[in-house]
Amino acid sequence: MSLHVRVQRNCYQDSVRLMQISEKIKTMPGINKAFAIMGTESNKATLARGGFDLSLMKDASPNDILFMVDAQTEGDAARALDRFQTLVDEVRKSGEESRHAVASIETARALLQQASLALISVPGEFAAYEAHKALRAGLHVQIFSDNVPLEEERKLKLLGQKLGLLVMGPDCGTSIIGGTPIGFANAVARGPVGIIGASGTGIQEISVLVDLYGSGISQAIGLGGRDLSDQIGGLSAFMALDILEHDPGTQVVVLVGKSPGPQTTEKLVQRCANYAKPIVFSLLGEKRESILKGMRFVARDMEEAARLAVELAENRPVAARSSEPESEELRNLLAKRLSNAPDSRVLLRGLYTGGSLADEAFSILRNQLGTIRSNIASDPALKIAGTENAHEHMLIDMGDDEFTVGRPHPMIDPSYRAERLVESWADAETAVILCDVVLGHGSHTNPAGPVAEAVKLARQQYGDVVTIVASVCGTERDPQVLSVQQAQLHDAGILVLSSNAEAARVSGRIAKLYSNRRQV
Amino acid sequence: MNTPNLLQEKPAIINIGVKDFQEHIIAAGSASVHVNWKPPAQGNSELYKLLLALEDIRDEIERANEKAMHNVLNAQPVWIDVGPAIEMIPGFTQDTILHAGPPVTWSRMCGPMKGAIAGALMFEGRARNKEEAFELAASGAIKFFPCNEFHAVGPMSGIISPSMPVMVVENKERGNRAYSTFNNEKNRKALSFGAFDQDVQDHLAWQRDILGPVFARAVRSCGGIDLKAITARALQMGDDGHNRHVASTSLLLRELAPILARMDIPGTHFGEICDFLRENDFFFLNFSMAACKATMDAAHDISMSTLVTTMARNGVESGIRISGLGNRWFTAPAPAIKGIMFPPFTKEDANPDMGDSTITETCGLGGFAMAAAPAMVKLVGGTVADAIGFTKTMAEITMSKNKAFTIPYLDFDGTPTGIDIRKVVDLGIQPRINTGIAHREPGHGIAGAGIAEIPLECFTGALKAYAEKYLR
Amino acid sequence: MISLSPKWVAEDLFEKRPPGLVRVASIYDHVINIYVESSNQLLMLAGTQMFKGPSSAGLGDKEFRILQNELAIGDPAVFDGESIEFPGAAKIQLLNARRVSFGVPQRIEFDRQAFISNSATVAQLLKKQAAPHLCSVLLEATNSSPALNVQHPAHFKESDCFWLFGKSIKAVFSKLVDALIDDNRKAIEEYVEKIAGLGFGSSPTGDDLIHGALLAMHYNRYLEGSSWNAPDFKFDFRTRTTSLGAHMIAIAMRGLTPEPVLAFIKNVLEAKPVFSELKALSAMGSDSGISIATGFFLATAKYWQKTV
Numbered sequence A: 001m002s003l004h005v006r007v008q009r010n011c012y013q014d015s016v017r018l019m020q021i022s023e024k025i026k027t028m029p030g031i032n033k034a035f036a037i038m039g040t041e042s043n044k045a046t047l048a049r050g051g052f053d054l055s056l057m058k059d060a061s062p063n064d065i066l067f068m069v070d071a072q073t074e075g076d077a078a079r080a081l082d083r084f085q086t087l088v089d090e091v092r093k094s095g096e097e098s099r100h101a102v103a104s105i106e107t108a109r110a111l112l113q114q115a116s117l118a119l120i121s122v123p124g125e126f127a128a129y130e131a132h133k134a135l136r137a138g139l140h141v142q143i144f145s146d147n148v149p150l151e152e153e154r155k156l157k158l159l160g161q162k163l164g165l166l167v168m169g170p171d172c173g174t175s176i177i178g179g180t181p182i183g184f185a186n187a188v189a190r191g192p193v194g195i196i197g198a199s200g201t202g203i204q205e206i207s208v209l210v211d212l213y214g215s216g217i218s219q220a221i222g223l224g225g226r227d228l229s230d231q232i233g234g235l236s237a238f239m240a241l242d243i244l245e246h247d248p249g250t251q252v253v254v255l256v257g258k259s260p261g262p263q264t265t266e267k268l269v270q271r272c273a274n275y276a277k278p279i280v281f282s283l284l285g286e287k288r289e290s291i292l293k294g295m296r297f298v299a300r301d302m303e304e305a306a307r308l309a310v311e312l313a314e315n316r317p318v319a320a321r322s323s324e325p326e327s328e329e330l331r332n333l334l335a336k337r338l339s340n341a342p343d344s345r346v347l348l349r350g351l352y353t354g355g356s357l358a359d360e361a362f363s364i365l366r367n368q369l370g371t372i373r374s375n376i377a378s379d380p381a382l383k384i385a386g387t388e389n390a391h392e393h394m395l396i397d398m399g400d401d402e403f404t405v406g407r408p409h410p411m412i413d414p415s416y417r418a419e420r421l422v423e424s425w426a427d428a429e430t431a432v433i434l435c436d437v438v439l440g441h442g443s444h445t446n447p448a449g450p451v452a453e454a455v456k457l458a459r460q461q462y463g464d465v466v467t468i469v470a471s472v473c474g475t476e477r478d479p480q481v482l483s484v485q486q487a488q489l490h491d492a493g494i495l496v497l498s499s500n501a502e503a504a505r506v507s508g509r510i511a512k513l514y515s516n517r518r519q520v
Numbered sequence B: 001m002n003t004p005n006l007l008q009e010k011p012a013i014i015n016i017g018v019k020d021f022q023e024h025i026i027a028a029g030s031a032s033v034h035v036n037w038k039p040p041a042q043g044n045s046e047l048y049k050l051l052l053a054l055e056d057i058r059d060e061i062e063r064a065n066e067k068a069m070h071n072v073l074n075a076q077p078v079w080i081d082v083g084p085a086i087e088m089i090p091g092f093t094q095d096t097i098l099h100a101g102p103p104v105t106w107s108r109m110c111g112p113m114k115g116a117i118a119g120a121l122m123f124e125g126r127a128r129n130k131e132e133a134f135e136l137a138a139s140g141a142i143k144f145f146p147c148n149e150f151h152a153v154g155p156m157s158g159i160i161s162p163s164m165p166v167m168v169v170e171n172k173e174r175g176n177r178a179y180s181t182f183n184n185e186k187n188r189k190a191l192s193f194g195a196f197d198q199d200v201q202d203h204l205a206w207q208r209d210i211l212g213p214v215f216a217r218a219v220r221s222c223g224g225i226d227l228k229a230i231t232a233r234a235l236q237m238g239d240d241g242h243n244r245h246v247a248s249t250s251l252l253l254r255e256l257a258p259i260l261a262r263m264d265i266p267g268t269h270f271g272e273i274c275d276f277l278r279e280n281d282f283f284f285l286n287f288s289m290a291a292c293k294a295t296m297d298a299a300h301d302i303s304m305s306t307l308v309t310t311m312a313r314n315g316v317e318s319g320i321r322i323s324g325l326g327n328r329w330f331t332a333p334a335p336a337i338k339g340i341m342f343p344p345f346t347k348e349d350a351n352p353d354m355g356d357s358t359i360t361e362t363c364g365l366g367g368f369a370m371a372a373a374p375a376m377v378k379l380v381g382g383t384v385a386d387a388i389g390f391t392k393t394m395a396e397i398t399m400s401k402n403k404a405f406t407i408p409y410l411d412f413d414g415t416p417t418g419i420d421i422r423k424v425v426d427l428g429i430q431p432r433i434n435t436g437i438a439h440r441e442p443g444h445g446i447a448g449a450g451i452a453e454i455p456l457e458c459f460t461g462a463l464k465a466y467a468e469k470y471l472r
Numbered sequence C: 001m002i003s004l005s006p007k008w009v010a011e012d013l014f015e016k017r018p019p020g021l022v023r024v025a026s027i028y029d030h031v032i033n034i035y036v037e038s039s040n041q042l043l044m045l046a047g048t049q050m051f052k053g054p055s056s057a058g059l060g061d062k063e064f065r066i067l068q069n070e071l072a073i074g075d076p077a078v079f080d081g082e083s084i085e086f087p088g089a090a091k092i093q094l095l096n097a098r099r100v101s102f103g104v105p106q107r108i109e110f111d112r113q114a115f116i117s118n119s120a121t122v123a124q125l126l127k128k129q130a131a132p133h134l135c136s137v138l139l140e141a142t143n144s145s146p147a148l149n150v151q152h153p154a155h156f157k158e159s160d161c162f163w164l165f166g167k168s169i170k171a172v173f174s175k176l177v178d179a180l181i182d183d184n185r186k187a188i189e190e191y192v193e194k195i196a197g198l199g200f201g202s203s204p205t206g207d208d209l210i211h212g213a214l215l216a217m218h219y220n221r222y223l224e225g226s227s228w229n230a231p232d233f234k235f236d237f238r239t240r241t242t243s244l245g246a247h248m249i250a251i252a253m254r255g256l257t258p259e260p261v262l263a264f265i266k267n268v269l270e271a272k273p274v275f276s277e278l279k280a281l282s283a284m285g286s287d288s289g290i291s292i293a294t295g296f297f298l299a300t301a302k303y304w305q306k307t308v
Helices: A015-026 A041-049 A074-097 A105-111 A124-136 A150-163 A200-212 A235-245 A262-273 A302-314 A328-340 A355-369 A415-426 A448-462 A482-491 A500-519 B020-027 B045-073 B111-123 B130-139 B198-222 B227-235 B246-262 B267-279 B283-297 B366-372 B376-380 B384-397 B421-427 B456-470 C061-070 C112-130 C134-138 C162-182 C185-195 C205-223 C243-253 C259-269 C275-282 C288-306
Strands: A002-008 A031-038 A065-071 A115-120 A140-143 A174-177 A180-183 A190-197 A217-222 A252-258 A279-284 A347-352 A394-397 A430-438 A467-473 A495-497 B012-016 B032-035 B077-084 B096-099 B143-146 B165-171 B177-181 B308-314 B317-322 B330-333 B338-341 B398-407 B413-419 B432-438 B446-453 C002-004 C008-010 C020-027 C031-036 C042-046 C056-058 C076-079 C083-086 C090-093 C098-100
Touching: A002 A074, A015 A031, A015 A074, A031 A041, A031 A074, A041 A065, A041 C162, A065 A074, A105 A115, A105 A124, A105 B012, A105 B032, A105 B384, A115 A124, A115 A180, A124 A140, A124 A150, A124 B012, A124 B045, A140 A150, A150 A235, A150 B045, A174 A200, A180 B020, A190 A200, A190 A235, A190 A302, A200 A217, A200 A252, A200 A302, A200 A355, A200 A430, A200 A467, A217 A235, A235 A252, A235 A262, A252 A302, A252 A355, A279 A302, A279 A355, A302 A500, A328 A500, A347 A355, A347 A415, A347 A500, A355 A394, A355 A430, A355 A500, A415 A430, A415 A448, A430 A448, A430 A500, A448 A467, A448 A482, A467 A482, A467 A500, A482 A495, A495 A500, B012 B020, B020 B032, B045 B283, B045 B398, B045 B413, B045 B421, B045 B456, B077 B198, B077 B227, B077 B283, B096 B111, B111 B130, B111 B198, B165 B198, B165 B283, B177 B283, B198 B246, B198 B267, B227 B246, B227 B283, B227 B398, B246 B267, B246 B283, B283 B308, B308 B413, B317 B456, B330 B456, B366 B384, B366 B398, B366 B413, B366 B432, B384 B398, B384 B413, B384 B421, B384 B432, B413 B421, B421 B456, C002 C061, C031 C061, C031 C076, C031 C243, C042 C061, C042 C243, C061 C090, C112 C134, C112 C259, C112 C275, C112 C288, C134 C162, C134 C205, C134 C288, C162 C185, C162 C205, C162 C288, C185 C205, C205 C243, C205 C259, C205 C288, C259 C275, C259 C288, C275 C288
Parallel strands: A115 A140, A115 B012, A190 A217, A190 A252, A252 A279, A347 A394, A347 A430, A430 A467, A467 A495, B012 B032, B096 B143, C002 C090, C008 C098, C042 C056
Antiparallel strands: A002 A065, A031 A065, A174 A180, A174 A217, B077 B165, B165 B177, B308 B317, B317 B330, B338 B446, B398 B413, B432 B446, C008 C056, C020 C031, C020 C076, C031 C042, C076 C083, C083 C090
């Protein structure tokens, strides 16, 4: 064992970098220990106690760095100390060199020769130009930005078609390409199910459910919200279908979106008739039943879509979830609550952060409850402003534009949905509150936290009169960890279901229990 | 270009916009580069709309630019002859005086330029002193034109008068020619900086009577001297083609000396010429400029090209010309130069940016090749890293890299060449120039050195004119 | 001479007599440190990526880059209480910028019982975050409440040299906390001197722990309705530790701390979740943020267990 130290003066390196350098030195041959530490009296004394030669460090001042190595031979030590020095100098130089910040896509392309994709998240009014430049630089494009004019989208997608490049978006916040999550995406298992989605949280929900059912995602390609409209005509959708048809890693394709234009839907149907792999349709929208008549795999919601996809891909049956999943204990709690709650409390309020989750819940609840108002309703008779509080059942997408001007999206900043939750609980007509909690990259570090806190606060202040139902869109692998999120919600007395569709149905059923109780 | 496979594993991703997205991409094991995006045209929506609209005709623009750049990159400028300006430069008359930069009238000219013109008029024998020269110049009898409009270039005030000997540089690839005077800086005094005293007059006469004729015979006898080869070598020896010419001047002398030694000329003349080249560190500047002029002229007047083919300053205004926009100048007030003043001069003494020498930046040298001449930082301030950064920044606004001029410090990458007005307006990055600073009073010569930029206004003006011409 | 306006200024910059002549100590990616001859505190000029903190002023990206380019280590400057001037280069006008306070806030909703019940959760979270750092030697608990007389932590390997430093820290820190709670000035000075400058990082772990513990005294005494003055140490911290470490101790002596720590302290005292705040702290320095949190939490926990 050979303990060596060297003093480096006037070296203004931050400690994180020093640590990284020490880690590198440790991997050198013959090195047992290696670290960099400041030359303070206490450190010197401690090192001396540990067997390092004090005479070598005695001139070091507190602001000098000591490189320490414990090596097998003197030669190993000398090499390591030299390397310490070199790496520190390198960091200093590269710090200076990297002062050139890359200003354009073209320069970035020259630096990253193997680049295949450009992710664009500049303000919407400028996104089209960047996308043009990216396509011309030979890159596929994902446009996260929204508020890009329709005509620009068309031009871009036609150009992309000409160049053989895919344009995902605008308004495409989610994709999983080659195993890399891009934008707001969950950490899901790899597997044979491919997703083509015109909506971000739609892709997220289906991907986490496929993971939950024991399979995985090969690729998830986003299209942007308008791709399936007749004005765009599915330009990206068809290219994506071609790509996945040729991808050996994909066995089944799930197509998820909302209200495709009638002409586009017809073309889709035709294409799918001679598609080499099974396609599961998870399309929301009024006329879909009639248009999709005759297609083999049409799911009534995203949960069913995921289940069908996994069955087809893994060639095994996947059990449907029970529609009355509460335990005995919860049933008793519910009964007690129903008897305690004032008669006025009969209404359901959905407070959503994910757009497609809101769409799906709205669609399910319409069928279940009849009249339900929303800021995302396409029927003008049902449409309300997001900030309104209706005297009927109501579902609000709080990620809608009217909320996000000048404020982060509720998936990133959960505080104002939490505030709204408390307000809804306070409202004397509220019986059931339905929420989504979305995990994954890009989402808040602990989205369940504010929801749980809000529920506890509201219950404390206004009594245990409201039943709150939620689903968590996430996996164990997500940074927020599905079970940790679910546990927080459980602890707050929230009924947690494993899919959005299920949560919506259960909340609708419980809302009926509240209103039926009044009739008795 | 092969289209990349969208579905490759762990795709390498270029991120533009919100930096946070990169974190997860990198954590997942993909390589990524972040683009520091800023609003195009600094947020000016009118210009932005033009830039976007130009994407509609992008194919044609690229074709035109390819053609233009082909001419630039393949140019072969060779010094073939010397003679008096009035004999060599087509269209030059007895009353012509050419000056640097965009067009400017006598009354608006800056001090050093007026001083240089006075010196030239005295040299031509048309005035005996400064007062007479000024009177003559103001009278209207003398016709002033930009050098650039006559296929010529001149450093600093860039004054060319009929009797001055000019070098003739021919672009062998295309056959077009360009012209420049010989650098006249001697003993820290130069006509080009506005000095006009007897020493200057004597030197001008010496150039006319000795240097010019001797060089004429020498260069004709050897069939021409390849200027591109000298520049390429000099770039690897610490020169930058605009402000450092020690290496290139030495290389030129190496070419000339054997020829001169074998010519039948008085030994004193040979000695004087060698002395002059030995003392004048900037001698090759004019050759470099003429070579770049011959190169860029070959790419000028190509319909729809967005290539900048001229950048020039006259001490009052800076101006540019574009390949696809013919002979129109796009000008703006010349900016102050940021740099170091030689004692005893101070910032108050500095003349604004002046000279045709930015033809070198137009051609990918000078400030664009600063990474090749990091010693420049001693003159203009900054660190070596800054010098390298300059070149990298200039690469953001150019169309190509010139493989003939490679830079050791950048792993022998070519110099960024071919300024695209679209990129300048989009990124708001202005071409950066290393330059000398003249004293604003005529007669004092060089007062400092530093960094200047061509005003953004020149480029935005050019873009608007381009859009008007080609976007209907 | 360029005139720069900061986006924000720490209120405490105006509280003491301005030092006059200062000089540039170091220039990093996100902060420029200025050495003040007459005091232990550094004056920091922060870029937008740096957290807000006491004794600092924050600049926008462009302004910060200008300074980065213009300044060199050793450059002199003058801080006259209204502005910081770098002769020939730049002048930063402080007076009219938005002021931010980094001292003890007026309202903290503290409930002793709630704090104590929540301690176990906090200790668990802290332990997880602190695991790779030296301060974790203090968090190995023998029972569910954070104890300071800890056993040899099993997961540190001798080969990491942590144990060498960890031993000293463990031996001294709990005694320091006791001395602080009893306000035994002589003992406080003895133990502070022992662990100042000890450990890894450009502000060594020992200094960060001292910072946390000093803060704990300010806050907890405030919650009890009294105030507290840190002792005047006889030795010059700058001889004992790095300039950054001395700075951290100096600001804590005045009860000041950076924003990410403030956020953590507030939530810990109000028994609210500290998950996100700890995450933010782990980005502060290589281990400074977590070490400060550990020092604060352990000192506070002991404080409220002792006083009945």
